[in-house]
Amino acid sequence: MGKKRNIAKAVKEDEKFFRKQQIIQAAELVLKKKGLNKLSIAAVAKEANLAQGTLYLYFKNKEEILAQITLQARNLLLSAFHKAAHSSADPLEQLRNIYWANFDFYIHHKIHYDLLSFYENSSGLQETDELLEASQNITALVISVLDRAKNQGVIKPGLNASQFAHIMWGTCIGIIQLIEVKPALLQSTLGIETKKFYEAFVNNALEGIKV
Amino acid sequence: MGKKRNIAKAVKEDEKFFRKQQIIQAAELVLKKKGLNKLSIAAVAKEANLAQGTLYLYFKNKEEILAQITLQARNLLLSAFHKAAHSSADPLEQLRNIYWANFDFYIHHKIHYDLLSFYENSSGLQETDELLEASQNITALVISVLDRAKNQGVIKPGLNASQFAHIMWGTCIGIIQLIEVKPALLQSTLGIETKKFYEAFVNNALEGIKV
Amino acid sequence: MGKKRNIAKAVKEDEKFFRKQQIIQAAELVLKKKGLNKLSIAAVAKEANLAQGTLYLYFKNKEEILAQITLQARNLLLSAFHKAAHSSADPLEQLRNIYWANFDFYIHHKIHYDLLSFYENSSGLQETDELLEASQNITALVISVLDRAKNQGVIKPGLNASQFAHIMWGTCIGIIQLIEVKPALLQSTLGIETKKFYEAFVNNALEGIKV
Amino acid sequence: MGKKRNIAKAVKEDEKFFRKQQIIQAAELVLKKKGLNKLSIAAVAKEANLAQGTLYLYFKNKEEILAQITLQARNLLLSAFHKAAHSSADPLEQLRNIYWANFDFYIHHKIHYDLLSFYENSSGLQETDELLEASQNITALVISVLDRAKNQGVIKPGLNASQFAHIMWGTCIGIIQLIEVKPALLQSTLGIETKKFYEAFVNNALEGIKV
DNA sequence: TATGAATGAGCGTTCATTCAT
DNA sequence: CATGAATGAACGCTCATTCAT
Numbered sequence: 001m002g003k004k005r006n007i008a009k010a011v012k013e014d015e016k017f018f019r020k021q022q023i024i025q026a027a028e029l030v031l032k033k034k035g036l037n038k039l040s041i042a043a044v045a046k047e048a049n050l051a052q053g054t055l056y057l058y059f060k061n062k063e064e065i066l067a068q069i070t071l072q073a074r075n076l077l078l079s080a081f082h083k084a085a086h087s088s089a090d091p092l093e094q095l096r097n098i099y100w101a102n103f104d105f106y107i108h109h110k111i112h113y114d115l116l117s118f119y120e121n122s123s124g125l126q127e128t129d130e131l132l133e134a135s136q137n138i139t140a141l142v143i144s145v146l147d148r149a150k151n152q153g154v155i156k157p158g159l160n161a162s163q164f165a166h167i168m169w170g171t172c173i174g175i176i177q178l179i180e181v182k183p184a185l186l187q188s189t190l191g192i193e194t195k196k197f198y199e200a201f202v203n204n205a206l207e208g209i210k211v
Numbered sequence: 212m213g214k215k216r217n218i219a220k221a222v223k224e225d226e227k228f229f230r231k232q233q234i235i236q237a238a239e240l241v242l243k244k245k246g247l248n249k250l251s252i253a254a255v256a257k258e259a260n261l262a263q264g265t266l267y268l269y270f271k272n273k274e275e276i277l278a279q280i281t282l283q284a285r286n287l288l289l290s291a292f293h294k295a296a297h298s299s300a301d302p303l304e305q306l307r308n309i310y311w312a313n314f315d316f317y318i319h320h321k322i323h324y325d326l327l328s329f330y331e332n333s334s335g336l337q338e339t340d341e342l343l344e345a346s347q348n349i350t351a352l353v354i355s356v357l358d359r360a361k362n363q364g365v366i367k368p369g370l371n372a373s374q375f376a377h378i379m380w381g382t383c384i385g386i387i388q389l390i391e392v393k394p395a396l397l398q399s400t401l402g403i404e405t406k407k408f409y410e411a412f413v414n415n416a417l418e419g420i421k422v
Numbered sequence: 423m424g425k426k427r428n429i430a431k432a433v434k435e436d437e438k439f440f441r442k443q444q445i446i447q448a449a450e451l452v453l454k455k456k457g458l459n460k461l462s463i464a465a466v467a468k469e470a471n472l473a474q475g476t477l478y479l480y481f482k483n484k485e486e487i488l489a490q491i492t493l494q495a496r497n498l499l500l501s502a503f504h505k506a507a508h509s510s511a512d513p514l515e516q517l518r519n520i521y522w523a524n525f526d527f528y529i530h531h532k533i534h535y536d537l538l539s540f541y542e543n544s545s546g547l548q549e550t551d552e553l554l555e556a557s558q559n560i561t562a563l564v565i566s567v568l569d570r571a572k573n574q575g576v577i578k579p580g581l582n583a584s585q586f587a588h589i590m591w592g593t594c595i596g597i598i599q600l601i602e603v604k605p606a607l608l609q610s611t612l613g614i615e616t617k618k619f620y621e622a623f624v625n626n627a628l629e630g631i632k633v
Numbered sequence: 634m635g636k637k638r639n640i641a642k643a644v645k646e647d648e649k650f651f652r653k654q655q656i657i658q659a660a661e662l663v664l665k666k667k668g669l670n671k672l673s674i675a676a677v678a679k680e681a682n683l684a685q686g687t688l689y690l691y692f693k694n695k696e697e698i699l700a701q702i703t704l705q706a707r708n709l710l711l712s713a714f715h716k717a718a719h720s721s722a723d724p725l726e727q728l729r730n731i732y733w734a735n736f737d738f739y740i741h742h743k744i745h746y747d748l749l750s751f752y753e754n755s756s757g758l759q760e761t762d763e764l765l766e767a768s769q770n771i772t773a774l775v776i777s778v779l780d781r782a783k784n785q786g787v788i789k790p791g792l793n794a795s796q797f798a799h800i801m802w803g804t805c806i807g808i809i810q811l812i813e814v815k816p817a818l819l820q821s822t823l824g825i826e827t828k829k830f831y832e833a834f835v836n837n838a839l840e841g842i843k844v
Numbered sequence: 845t846a847t848g849a850a851t852g853a854g855c856g857t858t859c860a861t862t863c864a865t
Numbered sequence: 866c867a868t869g870a871a872t873g874a875a876c877g878c879t880c881a882t883t884c885a886t
Contacts, residue, residue, distance in 0.1 A: 041860060051868040053862075062860065121332050121388045123246065139400070160411065163401055166389065167412045174385015177332045178377065189350075190374055200371065201378050208419030230849090252877060262851050264879075273877065463881060473847040475883075484881065543754050543810045545668065561822070582833065585823055588811065589834045596807015599754045600799065611772075612796055622793065623800050630841030652870090674856060684872045686858075695856065 020058050020068065023048050027065050031111045036118060067131060070119050073112035074134035080105050081141050091149035092206065098142060099202040102172045103195075106180075113176065120173050139165045155209045164209065175201050231269045231279070234259050238276050242322045247329055250277075278339060281330050284323035285345035291316050292352050302360035303417065309353060310383070310413040314406075317387045324387060331384050350376050366420045375420065386412050442480050442490065445470050449487050453533045458540060461488075489550060492541050495534035496556035502527050503563050513571035514628065520564060521624040524594045525617075528602075535598065542595050561587045577631045586631065597623050653691045653701070656681050660698050664744045669751055672699075700761060703752050706745035707767035713738050714774050724782035725839065731775060732805070732835040736828075739809045746809060753806050772798050788842045797842065808834050 026048035030039050041062055045052040059065045084097035106113040119125055127135075139162070146161035179186065179194050186197055237259035241250050252273055256263040270276045295308035317324040330336055338346070350373075357372035390397065390405050397408055448470030452461050463484055467474040481487045506519035528535040541547055549557075561584070568583035601608065601616050608619055659681035663672050674695055678685040692698045717730035739746040752758055760768070772795070779794035812819065812827050819830055 040858080042858095045869090051870095052860090053869060054867055056861070057866070117332065120385075120392055121328065122248075123392055124248075135396075136400075163403065163408060163411050164415065166397065166401065166408070167386065167415060170386040170389035171382040171412070172385070174383070174388065175378065175381040177385065178381035181332055181334050186377065190371075190377065192374065197374060197377070200374050201382070204375065204378060204419040205415070206419075208415040208417075226849095251875075253875080263877085264852070265850055267878070268849065462879080464879095467848090473849095474881090475848060476846055478882070479845070539754065542807075542814055543750065544670075545814055546670075557818075558822075585825065585830060585833050586837065588819065588823065588830070589808065589837060592808040592811035593804040593834075594807070596805070596810065597800065597803040599807065600803035603754055603756055608799065612793075612799065614796065619796060619799070622796050623804075626797065626800060626841040627837070628841075630837040630839075648870095673854080675854085684874095685856085686873070687871055689857070690870065 016058065023050070023055055023058055023065065024068055024072070026050075027069060028111060031069075031114070036114050063126065066115060066118075067126070067128060069112070070115045071128075071131055071134055073109070073115050074131070074138060076109065076112060077102075077105055077116065078134065078138050078141065081138060085141060085145050090154070091145055091152055092154050092210070094145045095149065096202060096206060098145065099168075099172070099205070102176070103198050106176045117173055117177060117180075120170075121177075139169070142168060154211060156211055159209055168205070171201070171205065227269070234261070234266060234269055235276065235280055235283070237261075238280060239322055242280075242325065247325055274337060277326065277329075278337070278342060280323070281326045282339075282341055282345055284320065284326050285342065285349060287320065287323065288313070288316050288327065289345065289349050289352065292349060296352060296356050301365070302356055302363055303365050303421070305356045306360065307413060307417060309356065310379075310416070313383050313387070314409050317391070321391075324391075328384055328388060328391075331381075332388075350380070353379060365422060367422055370420055379416070382412070382416065438480065445472070445477055445480055445487065446490055446494070448472075449491060450533060453491075453536070458536050485548065488537060488540075489548070489553060491534070492537045493550075493552055493556055495531070495537050496553065496560060498531065498534060499524075499527055499538065500556065500560050500563065503560060507563060507567050512576070513567055513574055514576045514632070516567050517571065518624060518628060520567065521590075521594070521627070524598070525620050528598045539595055539599060539602075542592075543599075561591070564590060576633060578633055581631055590627070593623070593627065649691070656683070656688060656691055657698065657702055657705070659683075660702060661744055664702075664747065669747055696759065699748065699751075700759070700764060702745070703748045704761075704763055704767055706742065706748050707764065707771065709742065709745060710735070710738050710749065711767065711771050711774065714771060718774060718778050723787070724778055724785055725787050725843070727778045728782065729835060729839060731778065732801075732838070735805050735809070736831050739813070743813075746813075750806055750810060750813075753803075754810075772802070775801060787844060789844055792842055801838070804834070804838065 023044065027039065027044045029047050030043045034043065041052055041055060044065070045055055048055075055065070059068070080101040081098050084101035085094045087097050088094050119127070119131075142165040143161045146155065146159070146164060149155045150157060150159065150161065175198065179198065183194065186192065186194060190197060234255065238250065238255045241254045241258050245254065252263055252266060255276070256266055259266070266276070270279070291312040292309050295312035296305045298308050299305050330338070330342075353376040354372045357366065357370070357375060360366045361368060361370065361372065386409065390409065394405065397403065397405060401408060445466065449461065449466045451469050452465045456465065463474055463477060466487070467477055470477075477487070481490070502523040503520050506523035507516045509519050510516050541549070541553075564587040565583045568577065568581070568586060571577045572579060572581065572583065597620065601620065605616065608614060608616065612619060656677065660672065660677045663676045663680050667676065674685055674688060677698070678688055681688075688698070692701070713734040714731050717734035718727045720730050721727050752760070752764075775798040776794045779788065779792070779797060782788045783790060783792065783794065808831065812831065816827065819825065819827060823830060
């Protein structure tokens with residue numbers, strides 16, 4: 001294989017990557033404007049100034065586009081969690097910060113959070129290797145914080161870190177769904193701000209694992 | 212109005228109710244076979260051996276069918292919670308039993324749990340008065356158990372019962388979604404049974420509120 | 423044929439007539455509430471507290487119900503025209519009064535006027551003998567007034583009364599349609615009240631036939 | 634942007650326009666075969682040998698198809714009126730010619746006249762800017778002829794031109810409806826040709842405004 | 845006579861995907 | 866590589882009419 005060819009190939013790869021990003025950004029815009037339910041290939045194509053058929057050169061189908069955005073969402077969340085995990089010396093605070101990073105992510109990236117949520121409550125979606133890896137990275141990060149906490153003796157020594165990391169994830173998704181879908185309920189029956197509600201959730205969770 | 216007429220009327224009411232149940236059962240069957248996303252009026256009608264138009268004699272629209280099933284699901288869950296709340300003298304045990312009643316309900320009424328979940332994570336669905344009442348009954352039951360626990364001093368005195376009832380609900384939904392949608396993940400990364408995972412979730416939650 | 427039988431038959435006829443009127447009144451109510459386009463057999467049956475099938479015992483189909491109401495509308499209009507034709511000694515005034523009776527009928531019996539109009543602009547509707555007769559009665563009345571006017575020498579002697587009666591009818595329907603469907607247009611481009619517009623129409627028509 | 638692209642774009646535009654016309658022609662054919670009431674998207678698509686969905690690439694919805702045909706009808710009528718208004722030096726003759734252009738248009742473009750009529754007797758139809766403009770052009774043309782006639786002193790000086798233009802329009806529509814829907818009536822009760830009937834209508838109208 | 849449940853064809857509209865160019 | 870026109874099945878829903886009781 002000649003060098004030229006390699007270079008040409010690399011350029012092509014870049015172009016392909018660039019195009020994919022273009023499409024994804026268009027899809028995100030549509031997501032913002034219309035929401036997940038109303039997202040159509042036609043709308044994405046229009047937003048991207050591309051023909052509908054063109055999208056199928058870069059993505060196998062609609063689901064793959066959503067999967068790609070979800071992948072980026074997971075990676076963004078990982079970054080946020082990473083930052084949260086390094087914002088304090090106290091592992092318990094790190095955990096608390098991760099919980100709040102989750103909340104902030106929901107507040108500031110509603111579209112992406114929608115997709116994270118979507119991938120957690122819809123059966124039949126294909127989780128690609130990439131997607132799985134991103135998930136595992138998040139889990140691994142949380143586990144590492146939990147392990148540190150255990151080592152420092154600030155949380156229960158018997159706690160199964162891996163297991164609890166998943167519990168964290170599942171409960172966070174559930175609580176944010178509640179906040180998102182039934183905001184009026186919380187306001188009217190609890191007379192409480194969303195944030196206070198989430199705070200109670202976090203406090204309760206941490207209470208449950210503290211020594 | 213003569214007795215006869217009353218009886219006739221009552222019979223008609225019964226028949227109408229029976230028919231509605233028939234349709235609902237057909238819908239549940241479709242739900243089982245195809246899942247919520249693929250549930251169409253055409254499919255339900257076919258399953259019920261009825262013309263599509265006939266369904267509209269008994270339900271205003273598709274959403275009303277789902278609402279009806281969801282209503283029954285919520286009432287069934289209430290029964291289960293009620294039973295759980297009376298199965299022990301210890302309020303803490305009652306709470307634990309409620310958590311497990313939730314799990315059992317998911318295991319034995321997957322379709323119904325799907326709908327409960329659906330109504331918690333989809334915006335834009337109309338919660339009728341009946342549906343709201345069913346929801347409130349469940350919440351009220353949980354709150355009463357929490358209050359009893361507080362009075363007996365077995366959980367933290369400062370805990371906001373109403374708030375925690377909602378946290379319970381949101382986290383339960385989230386955890387069950389995780390179990391439902393990602394069973395392989397839990398098996399492979401945790402090497403653990405679903406039930407053990409749920410148990411950890413429950414223990415953690417209760418740990419968080421115990422005195 | 424025995425007397426009894428005749429009486430029984432007559433009673434039945436009466437009952438049948440009464441029922442028909444019941445249904446027609448219900449239909450008129452529905453017409454008022456929902457308009458001609460949204461009038462459905464189901465709605466009429468409900469309004470009449472009858473089963474849908476029952477309506478078909480008294481009317482062959484939906485069109486026959488509308489035809490019946492139209493018949494009554496035409497007869498009502500005939501009454502109004504009759505009154506108008508007798509409200510003055512001057513045949514020209516009588517004519518003018520007929521024009522205005524038409525307008526008043528539109529104002530106060532919008533539903534009925536709708537149907538009159540409907541029967542004038544929809545092809546394929548069956549005009550029964552009764553309907554035709556009612557039409558002819560109206561025309562005959564107008565013709566008689568025109569003839570009187572001709573005899574008194576207040577309108578052009580060469581005018582074909584029968585012909586002009588139909589011209590009156592057609593133009594009245596057309597003008598009222600314009601008023602009904604494009605009220606904003608008249609207001610905005612003419613800056614004029616509906617009534618003034620109709621007045622101009624009448625004046626112009628009468629100018630055209632006066633000696 | 635290069636010339637080529639412009640040309641390509643123009644070609645595309647042309648093709649799109651051509652396709653739209655194709656669909657419109659199919660719709661007109663259906664109109665001819667089945668009438669306005671029975672015109673369905675399915676029928677138009679079939680007539681055009683296209684899938685139903687394809688129509689929606691060219692028109693937002695069914696109403697837009699009808700609006701488009703109506704627009705063309707109005708513009709055709711405008712042309713006819715224009716020609717009529719220039720076919721004589723005498724403004725009164727011009728007016729008469731316009732009346733007859735209206736009749737000829739009905740005779741030779743029954744389908745289009747149907748739609749013109751439809752838009753005048755159906756509430757709830759959206760009059761787009763284009764449609765309104767076409768309407769206004771017609772009205773303006775008529776007004777200009779009326780003004781000329783007034784200036785030349787051949788019609789009553791007090792006549793409100795704008796108002797009478799609308800009266801002309803409303804009465805023409807009404808008379809043509811009568812001719813269209815009740816041809817037998819006119820034949821049998823008047824024993825007269827349609828054309829003679831219309832002539833009487835025109836004469837009467839003109840008599841009403843002449844000095 | 846009266847019922848009213850049931851029909852079934854019909855409606856306008858949407859949309860992911862394909863394919864000839 | 867890119868197009869975008871075309872598809873066609875699917876969707877939720879309406880309604881005049883029928884018919885067994």
